[in-house]
Amino acid sequence: MSEEKKISKLFKGTFSEEEFRKKILRKLYIHEYRNYINEVFTRDSEGKYKLKENLGKKDIKKLKSIAKSIKSNEGFVLRGKLALILIFLIGIIVFNIVFLDRLLERAIERNLETIFEAKADMRGLDLQIFKGRLLFQSLEVANSRKPFRNLFELGEVDLQLDIEQLVRNKVVINNVKLQEIRWDTERKTSGALPGARVSKAEEMGEEEGKTFVGAFLEDAGKVVADIIKKEMENIKSPKLLEELPRKYTNLKMAWEETLKGQKKELENLPKLVEPVKAIKLENIKTADEALSAYNMVDETYKSIKLTETNLIKSYDKLKTDLVMANNDKKNVSATISSDLAYLSSFIKSPEKGEEIASAILDPYIEKYLGEIHGKFKRWNYYFEKLKPMIKRKEGRELILRAYGRDVTYPCVAIPKFWLQNMDVSLGSNQERNLYSVKATDITSDQNVINNPTTFSIKRIKSSEEVEWAGLIDKRENREKSAEFDFKAKNIPFVLGEGMKALKVSSVKGTYNLYGELSFDRLNRAGGTLHLQLSNLALDLSDKEDKIAANIKGVLSSNPVDIEVSYTVSEDGKYTFKIKSNLDKLISGTISKLVTEWVNETKAKLDAELNNLLRAKLEEYQDNYKGFISLEEDLKGNLREVKTYTELVEKKKQELQKKIDEKKTEAKGKVEDKAKEEVEKLKEKIKLPF
Amino acid sequence: MIVTWFAKVFVAINSNKKTSQIALAIAFAFLLALIPKANLFWISLFVLTFFLKVNQAVEMVFIAVFSLFLDFLDTFLDKIGFAILTVPSLGDFFTKLFNSPFFYMTKYYNSIVMGGLVVGLAMFVPIYFLSKYLVDIYRDKVREKIANNKFVKAVVNQPILVGIKNKFGAAVRFYDNIR
Structure with a gap:
């Protein structure tokens, strides 16, 4: 019975022939089994x-x-397998539901940190994937330049996403709603990324923190210090004076070495001349003796002459170096003068009364434009970083077979990232408390949608109104990369610097501003500003000063109109033309003051530059003097060798004379002897005549 | 690894595995080999074969075997695929697919994917029946002859092969159990 139980149910019972064939034999695919079954049944x-x-x-x-x-x-x-896979899939879905929001939150933070190079904190993200909505409670993005401040802060945000495009790995945001937006807010913790030193945006020469320099009529000492600090790199004399002392030290050392060699040679000369001196002409009896002495003296003469020739050659070389030293001296003097002229050009010195207003306003305008230009460069830099962030990663592909050809069909081109519309309006115009931000087409590829990014920011607070509107155009073959219009109405201001010389400690008032600005592809900018200052109230530091009182009287009752047209070069240098009614209003009053200030500042600049160069200049002068003094030493050597030359030459001449004498004497003797012999012969031989 | 897979194929053909499972595995292997990997078509088909009673070992081995001939086939598949993708009357249909995120991910617009899919599907049924026929023939006529061949018997009974047989026997039993 127990064995019978173990037999499979499939084979239990009885089967008709049809059943046996269908249920058993047809399900056996190898002969061995079929034969076996036939055997056991x-x-x-x-x-x-x-x-x-x-x-x-x-x-x-x-x-x-x-x-x-x-x-x-x-x-x-x-x-069984299907169930396993289903359980696995359910696990993934549950994991995503529970953790997806947190993972997405972190991914967005990472991407924002890459763009803005500072910490980004997002809170309360909720992705409603089937509704195509993404909500979050708040977002803070820190300022990479100022880690304890936020670049911007957003309140509750509701993004309408295009899920169909999300599946295609494209982020398309149809609309954005947000409750709050704030700029430059304070942070409790540092927003610097770990290991971050200087952000790229900062390296790009952002002008946001530019200090107020080169102010007209400011304290002359401060203006001079600012000019020297700013322009030190661009003047030539410090570099020249750095090189010259070293050059003359080396030159002096080389010549001293030469002189040392010459001295040794000169020391040998007395010994060399000693035998010459010892020759006494009266002791020379014969021409042979004289000739022998002459030859010895001639040898000595040649040696001394050689030394003299060497000394003359050295002296010629020295003369060349001296000419060079003289030129250097002239060059130093000319360079210092030219540097002084260059530095003086930064002292604003209006020659005509009409340029006084321009000189006063220059630093303010430059600082203001610097801030605008810096901000543009910074946001432009962030905008450019959108591209690589969403660029598809190009990994190494293992190519096992031919790729074939991709046939493309007409389709709506969608960039990888596209925020189509953002229209945020907080507060109301009627209550005069409105904050409105509008933007369209913020995208990674404007060429695909063929539209520029447009934006406008409007702030109304009580009577104050500020509005920025413009577009950023990164499309190919476009001349201008950005254009902005800005308006500001009834904005209060306080100026507390740049007017001490006028005995004005501060100016309060309100301003209206209208302007336009455009950038080309090389970041060169150009535009106009129209600024109107009104309700001016001047606070005087010296109430007794007549000039200050005059200025206060004029400006309190007359609004100031300023028109500026400007260009900013690729490297951030500004050139602008300022027209203002300020000249008419105050130039007569302060022209004397201006002349005095310009003269004082120029004198201080001269003194400061001299002071700055003094140490090196003195070192150079010492070395120079030390070098040219060597000429006297060399001349002394030449004189010394000349004395010996003359001495030997004289001896040579004396000996020559002696030789000649002896020759004449010998000749006389020979002639006398000959005559004597002839007479003897005459006596012996009787001649017919 | 390769030896194990071949051993499993040998076991599948020689055991009481349903012929249609083996034939289906070969037909799927042909289709999967022709379509380039890393697209939604290939992944879907491959995952599908996991749930179906298709002999996995046979499928894997035959994917490898068919892949050996792809170098010769790619030019042909490219031409077929490109011809289909550029048929004017199908333009609207393909445009719709191109604009659908799901079908875009299938890479159907690639000439070799399309060529491989069409040729693979067209050959699916013939290969299925041909495989079934060949396996049946083997089981009915060849298997017995080989098994009873004296030379084969002598070789199979060599000690070294007995060791291998025992080793792979364990693997095959395990494989059979999880199936």
Whole structure:
């Protein structure tokens, strides 16, 4: 009984021939099994198939294995595996529901940190994927230049996403709603990224923190110090004076070495001349003796002459160096003068009364334009960083076979990132408290949508109104990369610097501003500003000063109009023309003051430059003097060698004379002897005549 | 690894595995080999075969075997695919697919993907039946002859092969159990 229990259900019972074929034989795919089954089955009296009785353990085991293989072949789907995969998929979905928001929050923070190079904190993100909405409670992005301040801060934000594009790995935001936006807010913790030193935006020469320099009529000492600090790199005399002392030290050392060699040679001369001196002409009896002495003196003469020739050559070289030294001296003097002239050009010295207003306003305008230009460069830099952030990663692909050809069909081109519309309006115009930010088409590729990014920011607070509107155009073949219009109305201001010389400690008032600004592809900018200052109230530091009182009287009752047209070069240098009624209003009053200030500042600049160069100049002068003094030493050497030359030359001449004498003497003797012999011969031989 | 897969194929053909499962695996292997990997078509088809009673070992081995001939086939598949993708009357249909995020990810617009898909599908049924026929023939006529061949018997009974047989026997049993 126990054995019978172990037999698979499949083979239990009886089977008709049809059943036996369908249920068993057709499910066996190898002969071995079919033959075996035919062997273990038998037919009963009714002709039905049934298992033989008393099968052995081996048979039961084999039948079990066959039954198992038949079972495993049944059906088309692997239910167990399907269930496993389903459980796995459900796990992924649950994981995403629970953790997706947090993961997405972190991913967005990372991307924002890459763009703005400072910490980004997002809170309360909720992605409603089926509704295509993304909400978050707040977002803070720190300022990389000022880690304890935020670049901007957003309150509750509701983004309408295009899910269809998201599936295609493209971020398209149809609309943005937000409750609050704030700029330059305070942070409790540092927003600098770990390991961050100087942000790229900062390296780009942002002018935001530019200090107020070169102020007209400011304290002359401060103006001079500012000019020297700013322009020190651009003047030549410090570099020249850095090189020259070293040059003359080396030159002096080289010549001293030469002189040392000459001195040694000169020391040998007395010994060399000693034998010459010892020659006494009266002791020379014969011409041979004289000739021998002459030869010895001539040898000595040649040696001394050689030394003299060398000394003359050295002196010629020295003269060349002296000419050079003289030129250097002239060059130093000319360079210092030219540097002084260059530095003086930074002292605003209006020659005509009409330029006084321009001189006063220059630093304010430059500072203001610097801030605008710096901000533009900074946001432009962030904008450019959108591109690589969403660029598809290009990994190394294992190419196993040909890639084929991609056939493209017409489709709506969508950039990788596209914020189509943002229209945020906080507060109301009627209550005179409105903050409105509008932007369209913020995208990673403007060429794809063929539209520039436009924006406008409007702030109304009580009577004050500020509005910025413009576009950023990164499309190819566009001349201008950005254009802005700005307006400001009834904005109060306080100026507390740049007017001490006028005995004005501060100016309060309100201003209206209208302007336009455009940038080309090389970041060169150009535009106009129209500024109107009104309700001016001057606070005087010296109430007794007549000039100050006059200025106060004029400006309190007359609004000031200023028109500026300006250009900013690629490297951030400004050139502007200022027209203002300020000249008419105050130039007569302060022209004397201006002349005095200009003269004082120029004198201080001269003194300051001299002071700055003094140490090096003195070092140079010492070395120069030391060098030219060597000329006297060399001249002394020349004089000394000349004395010896003359001495030997004289001796040579004396000996020559002696030789000549002896020759004449010998000649006389020979002639006398000959005459004597002739007379003797005459006596012996009687001649016919 | 490769030897294990081949051993499993050998076991599948020689055991009581349903012929249609083996034939289906070969047909799927042909289709999967023709379509380039890393697109939604290929991934979907491959995942599908995991749920179906298709002999995985046979499928894997035959994907590898068919892949050996792809170098010769790619030019042909490219031409077929490009011809289909540029049929003017199908332009609207393909444009719709191109604008659908799901079908875009299938890379159907690639000439070799399209060529591979069409040729693979067209050959699917013939390959299925041909494979089924060949396996049946093997099982009915060849298998017995090989098994009873004296030379084969002598080789199979060599001690070294007995060791390998035992080793892979364990692997095959494990594989059968998880199926």
